[in-house]
Amino acid sequence: MDTELLGTLEERAARRTLRVTAIELIGPLTMLAGVIWAIAQPYRLAILHPHGKGFYDWLVEPPLLVILVGVFFAGAIAPGIVEDLRGARKR
Numbered sequence: 001m002d003t004e005l006l007g008t009l010e011e012r013a014a015r016r017t018l019r020v021t022a023i024e025l026i027g028p029l030t031m032l033a034g035v036i037w038a039i040a041q042p043y044r045l046a047i048l049h050p051h052g053k054g055f056y057d058w059l060v061e062p063p064l065l066v067i068l069v070g071v072f073f074a075g076a077i078a079p080g081i082v083e084d085l086r087g088a089r090k091r
Contacts, residue, residue, distance in 0.1 A: 027074025034066030
């Protein structure tokens with residue numbers, strides 16, 4: 001049986017290296033750290049305490065920036081690195 005479902009399952013079942021797993025986890029762990037930081041220090045979020053805050057305070061909120069960096073890494077950087085690692089392993 002050669003179906004699309006089996007093909008993707010076989011690719012998923014392929015042994016993942018520790019490097020690939022580590023690279024794939026950097027983005028989500030960074031996002032999790034930003035969420036934990038926002039929960040631990042809610043006074044850093046201008047959204048929750050808008051009185052007396054300027055444009056810079058609304059634009060640059062450290063926990064949200066950490067979350068955005070995690071999203072950027074997971075979506076833009078990590079796939080290329082993982083592809084390179086898998087390509088090097090196949091050679």
